[in-house]
Amino acid sequence: DAANYVLMDSGHPMHTFDLSQIFGNEINVRYAKKGETFTTLDAEKRKLSDFHLLICDGEKPIALAGIMGGLNTQITERTTSVLIESAYFNPTIIRKGAKSLDLSTEASRRFERDTDIEGVIPAVDQLVQLILEVAGGIVSKGVVDEYPNQKKMKSILFSVEKCQNLLGIELSDKKVQKIFSSLNIEYTQKDGSIQCSIPTFRNDLDREVDLCEEIARVIGYDNIPATTQFSASYTSFVEDQYELDSLLRSQLCANGFHEHYSNSLQHENYTRHFSGGEAVQLKNPLSQDMQFVRNSILPGLLMAASYNEKRQEKSFNLFEIGAIHNQSTKSATGSNEKFHLGLLWYGDVTPHWRKYEERDAFRSKGEVAQILKSIGIGNIS
Numbered sequence: 391d392a393a394n395y396v397l398m399d400s401g402h403p404m405h406t407f408d409l410s411q412i413f414g415n416e417i418n419v420r421y422a423k424k425g426e427t428f429t430t431l432d433a434e435k436r437k438l439s440d441f442h443l444l445i446c447d448g449e450k451p452i453a454l455a456g457i458m459g460g461l462n463t464q465i466t467e468r469t470t471s472v473l474i475e476s477a478y479f480n481p482t483i484i485r486k487g488a489k490s491l492d493l494s495t496e497a498s499r500r501f502e503r504d505t506d507i508e509g510v511i512p513a514v515d516q517l518v519q520l521i522l523e524v525a526g527g528i529v530s531k532g533v534v535d536e537y538p539n540q541k542k543m544k545s546i547l548f549s550v551e552k553c554q555n556l557l558g559i560e561l562s563d564k565k566v567q568k569i570f571s572s573l574n575i576e577y578t579q580k581d582g583s584i585q586c587s588i589p590t591f592r593n594d595l596d597r598e599v600d601l602c603e604e605i606a607r608v609i610g611y612d613n614i615p616a617t618t619q620f621s622a623s624y625t626s627f628v629e630d631q632y633e634l635d636s637l638l639r640s641q642l643c644a645n646g647f648h649e650h651y652s653n654s655l656q657h658e659n660y661t662r663h664f665s666g667g668e669a670v671q672l673k674n675p676l677s678q679d680m681q682f683v684r685n686s687i688l689p690g691l692l693m694a695a696s697y698n699e700k701r702q703e704k705s706f707n708l709f710e711i712g713a714i715h716n717q718s719t720k721s722a723t724g725s726n727e728k729f730h731l732g733l734l735w736y737g738d739v740t741p742h743w744r745k746y747e748e749r750d751a752f753r754s755k756g757e758v759a760q761i762l763k764s765i766g767i768g769n770i771s
Contacts, residue, residue: 392520393474394496402476402505402513403497405453407463409471414448417475417534419455426451430458430493442487443479456484456501457493472521476514478507478541486674506591507541544588546598547580553602559614561605569608575601634765635711638731641764645757647707647733652690654712655680660689667716670725683715683725687732695736705737733758 393404422428422438428451429435436454438444443455452463456479465472485502488494511533518529554561566584570577576587588595595601606614630636639649657679661669666685675681684690691708698706710732718726735754759770 392517392524395520396513396517397496397500400509400513400516401500402509403456403500404513404517405459405475405497406465407452407459407473407475408465408469409473410469411463412447412452412473413450416448418446418448420444420446422451428454429461430454431461431464432458433461436491436493439487439490441483441490443483445475454487455479457488457491457498458495474514474517476510476517478505478510482674489675489677492678504593506593508590511535541590543590544596546586546588546595546601548577548584548586548598548601549582550584552598553605556599556602557606557614558617559609566605569605570601572608573604635729637765638711638761641761642709642733645707645761647709650691650694650708650710652684652694652710652712653680654684656682656684656689658682661685664688666714667718667726670715670717685714685716687712687714687730691732691734695734699736703737707736708734 393406396402396404420443421440422442422444424438424440426438427435428438428444438454444451445453445455447463450462451460453459453475455477479501481502481504484498488498488502514533521527522529548566550561550563550566553566563584567577570584570586573592574589575592576589578585586601595604643649655672655676658669658671658681661682661684664686669682669685671682672680687710690712691710694708695706711729712732713727713729715725715727717724720726733754735749738749762768762770
């Protein structure tokens with residue numbers, strides 16, 4: 391409970407072990423072996439891959455690093471000696487491990503978004519103090535701190551002139567410096583610009599434009615005046631590559647179609663139903679249901695039809711314009727992107743006071759031909 395309190399208060403995940411269950415008086419950190427199993431605190435036996443990070447004692451794993459502790463070292467009512475762990479992990483490793491197991495925890499959600507590496511020791515001190523106040527006990531002297539690769543503080547060169555051009559407002563150096571001081575950003579003057587040292591707890595600040603956004607946020611977006619004038623070179627205007635898409639949308643909507651937007655990330659099973667080439671698999675998927683980029687526009691339309699059918703919709707037409715991807719050895723990225731138009735007709739023709747012929751393949755063919763002619767494609771065979 392104390393560790394969870396510190397997590398919510400400081401934002402830094404903590405874990406506590408029953409020291410009596412740790413073998414060998416040592417802690418090791420290693421990657422799991424492919425196929426290795428580990429039982430987490432929720433009593434689930436999980437099969438690991440070689441990219442999962444494990445916290446181990448002298449003979450066994452005791453925690454799935456950055457995600458969840460192990461059942462074999464959990465705190466119980468009999469626990470009298472506690473080992474406290476406070477750590478910093480690579481966000482990519484934690485996110486990849488959590489998503490592959492479909493296991494999202496309070497700890498993993500924070501580690502995968504990056505935590506403050508300088509907050510490791512203060513979090514330990516806060517937790518120890520809280521335990522002493524609530525439960526009592528004796529604290530061992532010293533902290534075992536392994537920090538082999540020092541994380542360098544990020545430095546960004548900031549130009550007040552560029553910031554003024556981006557935000558469209560006048561800014562004095564004094565105003566900018568005051569804002570940086572309020573954000574705990576240290577700065578020095580350098581060749582007419584400002585060299586900024588970013589605090590470790592601001593992992594979201596990487597570029598000069600991020601600092602411009604911080605200044606706009608502090609000033610207040612409502613305090614930045616709107617402008618009704620715009621000046622630019624004619625060369626900045628480019629041909630609209632989506633003009634055909636807009637024209638198709640207008641014509642299809644005029645012919646009784648409703649536009650559908652489906653998720654471009656799909657389960658592996660949906661990539662096998664239609665021949666759109668070998669599907670592209672994500673290295674770091676959000677979940678097992680979103681492991682592959684779609685290789686056909688049709689599964690999304692069919693799922694939409696099923697959804698509407700189950701809600702007693704008797705007749706509707708759907709269309710979708712979107713990108714599909716498939717693997718390609720000729721591409722530098724290993725994948726190929728194409729834009730497809732998908733059409734779907736469902737049910738009978740909508741009842742009308744006029745008499746319409748029954749819907750069949752020939753009627754659908756006629757609608758497609760009419761739509762193509764309306765956008766200038768007349769020679770159809």
